[in-house]
Amino acid sequence: MTIQKVLYLGYVWPEPNSSAAGSRTMEFLRLFRQQNWQVIFASAAALSPHRADLSALQIEEKQLTLNCDSFDAFVRDYQPDLVVFDRFFTEEQFAWRVERQVPNALRVLDTCDLHSLREARQQILKQRLQACHNERERQLILQAASDASLVYQQMCQNDVAQREIAAIYRCDLSLMISGVETALLHDAFAVPKYLLCENNLMLMPAPQVQTDFHQRQHFVSIGNFRHAPNWDAVLYLKQAVWPRLRAKMPDAQIHIYGSYPPPKAMALHQPEQGFHVRGWAEHAHQVMAAARVCLAPLRFGAGIKGKLADAMACGTPSVTTTIGAESMHGDMAWGGVIADQLEDFVGAAMMLATDEAQWQLAQQRGQQILQQHFDRTLASQNFIAAILQAREQQATRRLQNFTGAMLRHHSMKSTQYMSQWIQLKNQGITQITQTTQITQ
Structure with missing residues (x-):
């Protein structure tokens, strides 16, 4: 099974000058184009004035509408071989549509960072601050928590972790940027290693003249x-x-x-x-x-x-x-x-x-x-190799991943029905508005 067409579903339009996530997305898009793969970047987000010029990479842009069957027709006509979901909430929104229209497409999740870990640490920090007696005590707190078991317990209490890890299981491969997060998913949450690809690839600035x-x-x-x-x-x-x-x-x-x-x-x-x-x-x-x-x-x-x-x-x-x-x-x-x-x-x-x-x-x-830990050439080669290996082993991996299949069945059905309900509701509001305008 080869890859010729890529659909990148962005949570936002990539802004490499605004965030590390935007830089990472641009690196992935460049690598896809270097393989001579056709790429469409699609997003339901509003167009940003700071977004990257994707046309320079010969990447087509597609504006999406949430909770709308127009996406089904678009993805069915395009027939991508690889679909990348930018963060887990994009997977929740579109994966059931992708699976229904192009079931053989490789589904890859770019976590960017583990949102549930960040949120758990934020909650722990809030709890520590609330336990302080005065502002001086609060100012002395410079760390959320270093106890791994406390972080795990906090994640388990949060539905963000359940949603995010469910999305990881539902995909054929998830891209991780942090070794700590990869280890956490495998060791604490028992996510199989073949579902995770650790890669710290991100857009680095050109070497600067080192002023003294x-x-x-x-x-x-x-x-x-x-x-x-x-x-x-x-x-x-x-x-x-x-x-x-x-x-x-x-x-x-x-x-x-x-x-x-x-x-x-x-x-x-x-x-x-x-x-x-x-x-x-x-x-x-x-x-x-x-x-x-x-x-x-x-x-x-x-x-x-x-x-x-x-x-x-x-x-x-x-x-x-x-x-x-x-x-x-x-x-x-x-x-x-x-x-x-x-x-x-x-x-x-x-x-x-x-x-x-x-x-x-x-x-x-x-x-x-930078030279030893962020080797751009090695990271690029490993990234493409992981994508191609996942594509080659796609059928076998899906058979092994019964948990993912089970989560797709239950979670995707509920997401599908909610999306269809919202679509029908929106259509009803539009019809009422049009009727009112005609009457007036």
Whole structure:
């Protein structure tokens, strides 16, 4: 069984300059085109002004309507050999239609990161914060949890984990970006290894001219404001880190960048305190390469953090948490400092900003991580090989995966009937509106 046509069902239109997920999607699309596979990217999301130019890759764009049989006709006419679902909620929305119209298509889920893990860590953080007696205690909490059993218990109590892992079982292959998440799914949730493909492929910036310590200035933080871990990190920077760091470095300045900043984020802009909220950065790698140190106090999250990969590529040492650096450096020393206590985080930021020798060492370590842990050529080859192997073994794998078949039968039927009910409801509203207009 070969692959000639690909349908990529996006939750959103890819924005490589806004998020690591957008960068990863673009890498996949480029690889598909390099195989000379025909690709259509389809999404029900509104068109974004920051989306990538897919026409440059000769990729057709298709705007979809949710809960509508028009998708059935489209996918039946196109007859894709490979369908990629961008995150589990896209699989929930469209997989039953794909299976009904093109049952022989290989179904692949790109998890981007394990949403249920991120949400579990967020809930644990909230519980820890609620147990605090005052603001000072709350500011000292820089980690959600390190106890794997506690995270597992929290995930089991959350229907997001049930939905996400069910989607993984229903697909022929799921793309994982984090080794921690792959191990969690296999060891704790008993997901068979053949259903998981661990690959940290993501779009890296071109190597920057490595300006030296004295040519750079200020701290920088960057991340999509719509992403909950990033917004929490900005608030933590403002409320906990910056007052302490500024007390030790009165002239310190930090510049906060990120796409889609809400008014509440821009309200944090206080130049007199050295805290600058800049919003969208048209050239994110340029602002990263101009900074001396990147600060990323991520208290919860999952997957690989694009901002920290960008920092290493731009030669910018970073201070982050264990969760921030998770699955990004193997057994190699971090390209900066990993700190899970507030005072350690502040001290590390000050040290990297003022100690040229330590700054240079951190920069070198970041380059080593990129070369050894993010080998783009090897990751690309392994990705295509995994897709082709899954296609070749598709029939056998589906026979082995009875759990997936069972979940498709039960879950997909309920999703199908709900979608059809919504479609009929929408049609009824449209007919009533049209009748009213004619009467008037």
